[in-house]
Amino acid sequence: MTHVVVAGAGLGGIACAHELARKGVSVTIVDRNDYHQFQPLLYQVATAQLPAADVARPLATIFEGFENVRVVRAEISTLDFASLSLTAAGEKISGDYLVVAAGARANFFGTPGAEEFSFPLYSVADAEKLRHHVSEVLRGEHDPLDVVIVGGGPTGVETAGAFAELFTALRKMSHPGGRGEAWLINHGQALLAPFSERSHVYAHDKLIEHGAKLRLGVGVTAVDAGGVVLSDSTRIDSRTVIWAGGESAAPVAATGDAKPGPGGRLDVLADLTVPRFDNVYAVGDVANITDVDGKTLPQLGSVAQQAGTWAAHNIELTIAGKHRKVFQYKDKGIMAMIGRGAAVAEVGAHRHQVQGPLAFAAWLGVHAALLSGAHSKVDAFLSWAWDYFDSDHAAIVECHGNPKRIAWADDVKPTI
Structure with missing residues (x-):
């Protein structure tokens, strides 16, 4: 039987392994975690809108019933393309095909102190670490919680909006943390740079409306335990610096x-x-x-998922003695949540721009489609998502309890 080794259990790796498994191909999927994480919702874990367990689905559950799938929980140390193998925890795992889906990590661009003193948001562990930090500050002290978010892309904008709303809710509760401010720092002059000018303006105005403070056209030159230094020599004091300033491939990619x-x-x-x-x-x-025109595609979940499935199809074609096909990406658009009742989406290849509730509906549709490849209870996700706009429970959670669950109703729980 043909054996495929998949390095990484992100959206691309899961999509590839699941498609191959359905066709009876033997698959070994290797990841440092025993769960698949849904990265687009990590900022909501960090701001107590969701518990970590609701964005992490156990690999054992995803591949339940597939006896032709072996899941290996181990850190991948090296890749060997010539022998179609990888090494993880001292074990060399070889196959007839190797699919590299090892994901990304934060790119700190050599900024002094950034890796040591800031919080990236690229894993469940990152989000949990940030959430615990925020909770400790809010519960243990009487000082305001000032947050600096570095980077004006979708992750930065969504995180800034979530924290700005958290501070608004804390003020309503007369909590000292409500005196905090959410700063968004972006080297460029426009937020959500890949979007249209109309979306740039919408995101800017909505963040200001939610109470966020914006510094555009400046970069971060250093991060320390007490804040950030900007390229115009000004400083913002904060013990909570969130790094959303870009990503690079996982280091293991360079070992091949x-x-x-x-x-x-x-x-x-x-x-x-x-x-x-x-x-x-x-x-x-x-x-x-x-894409088919030679333009580099963005690092989006939809690209990863479609590419993973396409790679599986090409492997199946090769097994059948047929020619592989050129990857054709179906562009579902780009979108970002800016806060409750505020979202922006540019849908389809022609980027039809919508805002507010319609944009949120588009956001729901795309994220539900992505989740359907890894979660069985998409209806529960949709119910939660609509409720998200009607609930200000995050501030109460940070001060008193646990985030609201999405009831996936799985028996197996991930180890986080």
């Missing part, structure tokens, strides 16, 4: 037999294989993937 391209990612051919290695694929945030 191919020289990484921009962002430390693996360049791939049109069929998603790594050049010179016909049976090695790279998908998701670890890969530089282009």
Whole structure:
């Protein structure tokens, strides 16, 4: 039986492994965690809108019933493209095909102190660490919680909006933390740079309306235990600096037999294989993937998921003695949540722009589609998401209790 080794259990890796498993192909999927994490919702874990367990689904549950799938929980140390193998926890795992889906990490761009003193948001562990930090500050002291978010992309904008709303709710409760401020620092002059000018303005105005403080056109030159220094030599004091300033491929990508391209990612051919290695694929945030016109696609969950499924289909074609097909990405658009009742979406290849409730509906649709590949209870997610706009429970959670669950109703729980 053909054996495929999948390195990483993100959206791309899960999509690839699940498609192959359904077709009876033997699969070994390796990841440091025993769960799949849904990265677009990590900022909501960090701001107590969701518990970590609700954005992490056990791999044992995802592949339940597939006897042809082996799940290995181990840190991948090296990749070997020539032998179609990887090494994890001292074990060399080889196959007939190797799919690299190792994901991304925060890119600190060499900023002094950034890696040591800031909170990235690229894993469940990152989000939990930030949430515990915020809770400790709010529960243990009488000082306001000032937050600095570095980066004006979707993660930065969504996180800034969530914290601004948290502070508004705390003020309503007369909690000392309500005196805090959410600062968003962006090197460029526009928020959500890949979006249209109309979306830039909408995001800017909505964040201001929610109470966020914006510093645009300046960068962060240093981070320390007490705050950040900006490129205009000003300083913002804060013990809570959140880094959303960019990402690069997981370091293991550089251990293979191919020289990484921009962002430390693996360049791939049109069929998603790594050049010179016909049976090695790279998908998701670890890969530089282009569309049919040669334009590099953004690091989005929809790109990762579609690429993972496409790689599986190409492996199936090769097994059947047929020619592989060029990856064709179906553009579902780009979107960002800016706060309760405020979202922006540019839908489809022609980027039809919508705002407010319609944008939120688009956000729901895309995220539900992404979740359907890893979660069985999408209806519960939709119910929670609508309730999200009607509830200000995050501030109460930070001070008194636990976030509201999305009731996935799984028997197996991830180890987080």
